Amino acid sequence: MAALATPPPRTGLVVVQALRKKHCAECRGGPVGLLMLEEGVPRCLDCADLGHLVFLPRGDTALTRRAREESSLSAVVVRFNRRKSRYERQGVLVEEAALARAEERCLADAEVRRRRRARDARRRAVEDVRFTDAFATEIRRLFPACPAERAREIAAHASLRGSGRVGRSAAGRAMTEVAVTSAVIASVRHVDTPYDQLLMSGLARYAARRRIAGVVEARLREWRATG
Numbered sequence: 001m002a003a004l005a006t007p008p009p010r011t012g013l014v015v016v017q018a019l020r021k022k023h024c025a026e027c028r029g030g031p032v033g034l035l036m037l038e039e040g041v042p043r044c045l046d047c048a049d050l051g052h053l054v055f056l057p058r059g060d061t062a063l064t065r066r067a068r069e070e071s072s073l074s075a076v077v078v079r080f081n082r083r084k085s086r087y088e089r090q091g092v093l094v095e096e097a098a099l100a101r102a103e104e105r106c107l108a109d110a111e112v113r114r115r116r117r118a119r120d121a122r123r124r125a126v127e128d129v130r131f132t133d134a135f136a137t138e139i140r141r142l143f144p145a146c147p148a149e150r151a152r153e154i155a156a157h158a159s160l161r162g163s164g165r166v167g168r169s170a171a172g173r174a175m176t177e178v179a180v181t182s183a184v185i186a187s188v189r190h191v192d193t194p195y196d197q198l199l200m201s202g203l204a205r206y207a208a209r210r211r212i213a214g215v216v217e218a219r220l221r222e223w224r225a226t227g
């Protein structure tokens with residue numbers, strides 16, 4: 001009985017989820033699990049004029065907040081935790097129509113977020129195209145003899161979002177000569193030399209790079225040449 005006699009002081013109405021069901025002191029109905037304590041006297045929700053409310057379990061903070069906002073009458077439901085010697089919030093009682101309105105508001109929010117994500121994705125796609133174009137132009141500026149199609153491939157590869165490749169790094173974004181050259185070197189290594197096969201054969205990366213360094217240098221010289 002001690003657990004029932006000391007509900008926590010709170011503003012607003014508090015309904016107790018009784019550890020042991022009790023009979024209502026007023027209508028003698030029950031035993032019921034949800035009780036309103038008025039000066040230690042348990043009353044069922046009907047007698048406490050809360051019988052028309054529906055229970056919304058805790059967990060969805062936004063939905064709970066909105067349901068209470070929408071509800072002209074609401075109550076917090078608590079249960080005594082014996083082990084922790086304290087009341088814990090289980091959820092709220094709100095008007096059914098209020099809960100429905102709150103759910104609609106949350107769904108509307110989700111829809112707003114979904115549309116914003118779609119807009120962001122479209123904007124990023126446009127940015128990617130612009131970035132790839134600019135990157136390809138920069139490759140052709142530094143390597144005039146690099147075929148246009150190849151420059152585009154390298155730029156597209158370098159600008160793949162979230163890939164962590166050079167094009168996405170801060171340096172790549174700024175399209176410094178170093179970043180652009182690194183992207184070109186990476187491409188030459190993988191496309192124009194047996195670098196990948198050397199790695200697959202178990203050769204250490206530094207050794208593989210040393211073995212193909214001449215080929216890479218020659219290709220860069222060739223692409224840097226003008227006229």
Ligand SMILES: [Zn+2]
Pocket residue numbers: 024025026027028029043044045046047048
């Ligand atoms: Zn009653």
